[in-house]
Amino acid sequence: MADISIRSVRKAYGKDEVVHGVDLDIYDGEFIVILGPSGCGKSTLLRMIAGLEEITAGEVAIAGQVVNQMEPRERGCAMVFQNYALYPHMTVAENIGYALKVAGMAKAERIARVTQVATSVGLDGMLDRKPGQLSGGQRQRVAMARAIIREPRVFLFDEPLSNLDAKLRVQMRHEIRRIHNRIAATSVFVTHDQHEGMTLADRMVIMNKGTIEQVGTPEEVYDHPATTYVAGFIGSPAMNFLPGRISTAGRAVVLEGGARLDISAAAALGHDGLLVQVGLRPEQIAIAAPGQSGLPVRFDFAEELGSGRLYHFLHEDLPVTVHSDEKRRFAPGEPATLTVPPVAVHLFDAQTTQSLTAAAALAEARARVNA
Amino acid sequence: MRRAYFKNNWIAALVVAPQLIIIFVFFYWPASQAIYWSLTLEQPWGGGNTWVGLENFRTVLSDPVYWSSIRVSIIFALASTALAMGMAMILALFADRQLTGYRLYRVGMIWPYAIAAPAVGLAFRFVFNPNAGLFSFINTIAPETWNPTLNGTQALIMVIIAGAWKLVSYNFIFFLAALQSIPRSLTEAAAMDGAGVLRRMRDVQLPLLAPTFFFILVINITDSFTDSFGIVDTLTGGGPARATDLMVYKIYSDGFRGFDYSGAATQSVILMGLVIALTFIQFRYVERRVHYT
Structure with a gap:
């Protein structure tokens, strides 16, 4: 019903283009998270959907109807x-009910609706207060209630949780997801926080410098990042990158300094001698005794996480981080070997930064799900 | 917040002395002189005075001419304040929309504030001139209609417009600054809530302007009571038949034309008391309604 289709949408301020031709299909009832660093154009894209920002070129359609020229x-x-x-001069009730008042709803009906919605987000007993007398979390709830009461086809969130403290942020995140499930509107949520993105999204859109880098479920984006940018942005601690060269004959990638890592992906093996960035997730690396086949490293230092530990090693002076549940002790400079299963070796063309492995692996994974 | 204190009291006194001396020389001393004169009968050519107590006040307040001056002053203050604030508000709301060319427009709007009151009066003398001014077109359509030199009501309207015009640019600066300090996201939220441009102005922008509105109200009322001399002097000279004889102008004409120093001093004291009372009332009854947080 309320699907959103974005076709080669561009946004320029004068000669300065900030969104460079974005294509995106958002399905009805879906929770989409647009994730990217500040200044990547994600908020601008959201505001163009909302109608707060003029669309320089391209087309945005909601439920099949082009909305470029429509008022918000x-x-x-x-x-x-x-x-x-929030409107600082209005009470909580007036804030929540303002849209209905503008729409000309009768007062009695309006009050009933406001009370009902306020209760659903946990704002009972606060209806007569002004926003200045509320805590951050309560203000957030008022903002949510004000959006919910209109029964919109599309929910737009512009980094709504970034002003809250860490604990409240998690709590509000859960509530937003619950509200989305209950109302079944299409939601578009913009954030720079990958945890928010991963936990909330049905599908996520990773943006960088005004273009889309990858669209996919959180799992797909994490397991099969399409570019070095996505690979480095998603995942905490961040993926390790090491330069290397593909050797088809050895079914391996040869790192600088001669170390070899076995690879399995047929898609990569076609590129004999290609310079690549090898991406290794800290949580997919195992620590083995020195001298075994794998990546020879020296211990640098460790960080305690409580549930596990981050081990920082050096391979040829390049840092390699390993996330492990094992509690082990290393002396500074102590040698070790790191092993990685061939399927967990991500390969990116050093020149184009595009993944050599993601497309094939994704297709395979989707085929498995559909079978 | 920590406050810094001076250990040495006479250094503190030295630092505030220039300000205190200026206030004393230009306000407290003349004000106390005016109060003293208002209680005596001063000889026009110098040479001593006689203590008469409140006799001067009795004379002034029983004079119907003085009461008509108060009436005219109040009409002038209310009308020119309303006109100046209304115009400035509308202009600021337009400038805040940031339509093309608003920067130039903003600068242009501020200039009139730099013009001295007598110059404003002179300019409006040309504008309102019944024979040659802009308003003479009224006489072209209906002869003998517009003539502020004979018609008291028209003369008052003329003074009100000139007085308001002088205040518009000042008010505009404050209204525009206040409008621009309203977060853009508030008007955007109202737009998402379905409110059109005019509705947003009425429901969101104007209520948030209330503190500025109050400040401008106090300034404008005070200003139109005390600072309208230049306009009246150049435009009408208080006439015709005292129709524009504002209190502040009457002080001047009674004192320096009529040489009634004591009467003028008495009127000054009354005017001062009136302005203080008005400001007090505004703070007491209006200010408490304008805070929204």
């Missing part, structure tokens, strides 16, 4: 802003 109010979207944007 005609688009059936509700938005939750980063700084809540």
